[in-house]
Amino acid sequence: MEYNTERSHLNMPEYGRIVQALVERCKILETKEERNEMAVAIVDFMGQRNPQLRDEENYKHKLWDHLFILAGYDLDVDSPYKITTQEELQSKPKPMEYPKLQGDFKFYGKSILQLIEKAIELEAGEEKEALIEVIANNMKKSYNVYNKEHVHDDVIFRHLKELSENRLDLTNIESLDKSKIYYATNKNNKNSRYNNNNNQNKRRNFKSKNNRN
Known part of the structure; x- marks a missing residue:
């Protein structure tokens, strides 16, 4: 029995071992023409196995990027897109600039x-x-x-x-x-004070009535 720990590393586990094996096979084909043909077939197969990617913008470009990641960037084929390099993928994004208010405002x-x-x-x-x-x-x-x-x-x-x-x-x-x-604010404050005073008067009248009884 062959254990996963004894198998080759999967660069992108979501594609599974079948796709990884196809990529490895493509890498050792003798002519570039054969490699190009197989690379196109692999990308189509990857798209079929992951149909959710079709909802994303430039999903074909992303699939070709994934192909080169699966190959460890060791794949001599012609891509229809500019492939993102390993250095670009590993580089940290630039810090976002947040709007700053002056002083303590x-x-x-x-x-x-x-x-x-x-x-x-x-x-x-x-x-x-x-x-x-x-x-x-x-x-x-x-x-x-x-x-x-x-x-x-x-x-x-x-x-x-x-x-x-x-x-x-x-x-x-x-x-x-x-x-x-501030008219609206002052008006709300006046209404609030009026309601509070009104409620206090009601409570006083209620207590006075109970005391008389």
């Missing part, structure tokens, strides 16, 4: 930076002012959620100025109705 998120850039591009007018109001409101909400504390408007103005690299300065926009900024 990471809690504002990338979307705020995108909105700021959009506002900078707009010409002065109602559309620009409306977008600035949206930016300021969202900045205050993000600040309150992250820091769990109330933030004064002048802090948001200063942060907006820094994030925009002094290109958006609310203190210099006289036409902007700053009373609209």
Whole structure:
């Protein structure tokens, strides 16, 4: 009985020992014409055994790459594609560049930076002012959620100025109705306080009624 530990190493076990044996056979064929013909047949067979690869982009190119991996890059055949070298496969990918916020403003998120850039591009007018109001409101909400504390408007103005690299300065926009900024937040806070007070009054009335009884 032959054990797997005694057999030759499988470079890609998912293709099985049959495909590996065909590749080894292709490597020792005498003429390049015979090797080319067999290589094409092996690639077609690999595609049949792994039909899920057909859903991927450039799956034929991938199959030829796999053929050379199976052969340990020791296969003299003509490939219809540029074959990825062993060095390229083993090289580590370049580190991804992540967007960085200035200073300690990471809690504002990338979307705020995108909105700021959009506002900078707009010409002065109602559309620009409306977008600035949206930016300021969202900045205050993000600040309150992250820091769990109330933030004064002048802090948001200063942060907006820094994030925009002094290109958006609310203190210099006289036409902007700053009373609209944070209106929704303040309104929600008022409603919340009203509901809390209302609930407290109900509890006091309930206790007073029970005491009289």
